[in-house]
Amino acid sequence: MPEKLPFDIAEVVRRIRVAVKPFPKAAMFDLADRGYTTAFQQLVACIISIRTLDEVMLPVAIRLFERAPTPAEMARLSVDEIDALIHDCAFHYGKAGQIREIAERLVAEHGGELACDEALMLSFRGVGPKCTNLVMGVACGEPRIGVDIHVHRVTNRWGYVAAPTPEATMAQLQQTLPKRYWIEINRLLVPFGKHVCTGRLPRCSTCPVLAYCRQVGVEKHR
Structure with missing residues (x-):
């Protein structure tokens, strides 16, 4: 050598x-470039991405956000409705319940918005450092x-x-x-x-x- x-x-x-440059962008950054820039959208996208290829995650996340772009709108959907929208990703039913739980909590406790709050993100069931850091970086512009x-x-x-x-x-x-x-x-x-x-x-x-x-x-x- x-x-x-x-x-x-x-x-x-x-x-x-x-x-x-010739290759498709990383999906969460691609979503942001398409206008899906809120911390909530980025966190949900990261949850969808777990054990799921970028080329699957991207259209699934877009389909979900076209129907429910905010925590309030997401919380109005049932777990089954969310599941139907994200069905192409891995572990879709469990993720649907997780996403709705986060949306409900944001509506009930945080005014229907996800702030750039690392501790809050980590407090959600199933959200770890990888997704938290990606959201803090992509959506919040913090060096993570x-x-x-x-x-x-x-x-x-x-x-x-x-x-x-x-x-x-x-x-x-x-x-x-x-x-x-x-x-x-x-x-x-x-x-x-x-x-x-x-x-x-x-x-x-x-x-x-x-x-x-x-x-x-x-x-x-x-």
Whole structure:
């Protein structure tokens, strides 16, 4: 293996910005670009996205928000009605109940709006740090790192962090990644991880950041 260059996160990010332009956007960022920018919409979209491909999540979320874009309108739907709208995503019935529960609570306790309140989001059943950080970043503009499987895999493969879980990766990135990239890293590494630095047989031969990547754990590649 050729000797690697010292890791330069600014140059790596610059190259990946160019590399991902031909690919579909990460779904939550795509939703925001389409005008679905409220914290409630972003949180619901993230819930829908769990164990669900972006190309499924995006039209499902849009269909749901065309019917019920606010907590008040969502709370007026039954669990079965929400389920019918999100039926294409994984674990749809459980998610329908979770979404309605959040909407009802926001109407009853928070004036029908979801504020940019990390503690409140984490208090909802089934909402963890990944979705909370994505909402805080995408909807609220606060520097947060949303670590999904792509961010976890790619940054560990680079050798930029060495962490066994996405939660541990998030903690390490908070120590090493400059804050100016905290929101953008998810926007970039979701399409990069899906189309270039794939889980199996990554496309190392055409990767724009191969010179910097330590290829940790890569045994076979294209």
